[in-house]
Amino acid sequence: MASASEAMSAWVASTGFDDIPADVVASTRLRILDVIGLSIAGGETPFGAGVRATASAWPGTAARLWGTGGTASAAGAAFVNGACSQALEYDDTHNESIVHMSSPAVAAALALADETKASGRDIVTAIAIGNELSCRVGSVTPQQFHKRGFHPSGLFAPFGVCWLAGHLLGLDAGQMSRAAGITGSFAAGLIQCWVDGTQSKFLHPGWAAQSGIIAATLGKNGVTGPSEVFEGRFGLFASHLQAADPEPNFDRLTVDLGVRWDSRASSFKPFPVAHVIHPYIDALLRLRARHSLTPDMIERITVPVAPYIVSIVCEPVEEKRRPNTDSHGRVSIQYTLAEALALGRIGKDAYAENSLRDPVILALADRVEFMPDPGMPGSEQFKGVVEIVTRDGRSWTEIEEHNHGSPQNPMSDAAIEAKFRENVGGVLSEDQASRVVGMVMGIETVPDASALSALLVPAHG
Template structure:
């Protein structure tokens, strides 16, 4: 019997880079650039130092770990880079499933592409494949994984990573099906980090990449996987969602014609994606209202942020830790804190996650006047509304929504995230990713020099 995994594997095995639209290859370039910047931004974080220490003690060969002088096995490099890229919560997201594809897919693609020294065209094709598989697996579940306490990225990630690694390694259809089906048993990730700000969230993307690389390596040796890993009663959707009869037709509907992977949105602020449009609105209010009228944050009596019900437990509850987060991971998931920081400081960037900003009494005081409310009519999107009342003057209401950023914003984000690194080397990496076609090993040499070379 041909299964859903068999169908996906057959498509991947016959897909050549020239059959992928040019705009998808271009998008993969921007996603590479964004991810390298995210890795750079996390190298000096405590979690980053921990990951690099672990990598240094896990000697191997075949792949570079950015920030480490020791080579590593591809699976180890994938884990480190995947976790680093997610560790500032600055990576891209699929709006419908809240899956973060880039950290996992690109970490996998970099590790396996360097080991095989494949062409740049193969690398961008593999990234496109990984995003497409992640998008379609997520579309079947919607936000169901989060609703049951699972981090959707950790559930979907290993399978997308196995598809990515399998494409780079040129596995045949049977091997690809084995790789992805093995990866279904590597799916994991709890939302328990929301209780105290533990770093397990950031490990989910790296662990997914590690699992996908390992699954592809095992499949290449003939290790068999459960082909009913998606559609069995105890398969992915049956076990995690209680829905073995999930709409699996979404996995292959117009596959290769409609590129769902293109719908992942890059972030412009280091926080939960659902908060992003409210930051945009807050900054616009600050610029337009504070600059032209005798108004300041002290003038705000109350602010009400209206959003879809699914988002409330993520960014608005429990209220005490959302008003006064204890650490950067709690701040990342706090809409009141992030909106207050935007209004007071006129920006939200990596400095917003510093402990001095998190403990800023003015930001915390304003956060107490920001409440979140659910509107069932908003459904599953990131759209919403911001209502502001002032101690004096007319109230203000603004509709909020989200749109993917332009290339120029991604480049600016990369430059900001690599601030303090070797500027000439970072500029060389930027040129390579926008205009050149570096093969796997050359690209990683460029990236490693950019992140670790002299400033």
């Protein structure tokens, strides 16, 4: 009987552009546009500057570093562009697995396009394949990894990128299965950085992009890896979870593969913050606008939360109420809701140093209380409930059933384009941004997708 990775590799080897549903093609275009904008914006941060400076470790001219005039090897550019795309915690997420699948996939695919001159059709196909398989690997045991200190994107996205790269590099099914086995030794991602607000989590999409490319290249060149990398005795899930509850459901890897597209259940981000906080932000901002709320009016803000997110964005309480850095604040429900109510927004400029030290915001964060509620849905649905009580005794409750950006409450194409334009502002000219939008929206008609990266060099770069 074939292992899961062998079955998945056979599917990749037999899948072409015409097998990708039209709606998946359409969403893939938007994911390409979104990730490019996020990477360029992230590259302008101190974190991005440090990541870009490491490109010298991967010398070469094969692939471009977006938003600069620089280049690197394909693997090096995939790392840099992928890591920068997470710097603002603004990239899309598969709800159930909480995998950031598109940032490493787009970074890897376009880096390989620069090297191989792959067509736009091939790029769309590869990204759709990679995203689908990252989501499926992450759905074998949803909600199990964060609480053990692992970042799902660091563990699962390398596999999607491996198959994406296998498609673009022309590997056969056997080579892809061996490459997936190799990827198991590359997949990694600790989130100890959430304790002190350091930045290592943002590297994970970059490592995933680089690791997937390298694993595929090794598999193509005859290096072997275990076929039972998922379900094996020392495979990914047995080694990392030890005693999983519930047991891993390996059927999620292959059942209805190519018929049911799990990646459809993924959300774009309108806010640069952990995705599970999004519905709470929208609910709170509606209450703020409706009742003209200001921080001095607030007695308390209470939020029921699904138990699985407590260790992600709610505890330890003092740590969450006093984030050390912007990255620390992006995974705090208490601080984020306080800043949202105080300033009326959570945008690209959120979590600034002066906000993180603002006594008004911090005092309000002390009045945000969470309550674990087993009745709240799991990660398949990001729901938010906010109750605000004022000092004069009034109270209101607002519910956001589905996070904005999800399939049930989608962002419009225009909103995603506006987000892209905001993110590239100051780096690309308005004309350059328009040309990027035009090319991405017709990417499947482009004979050589490296033409897209050529548009991402600033006029001054």
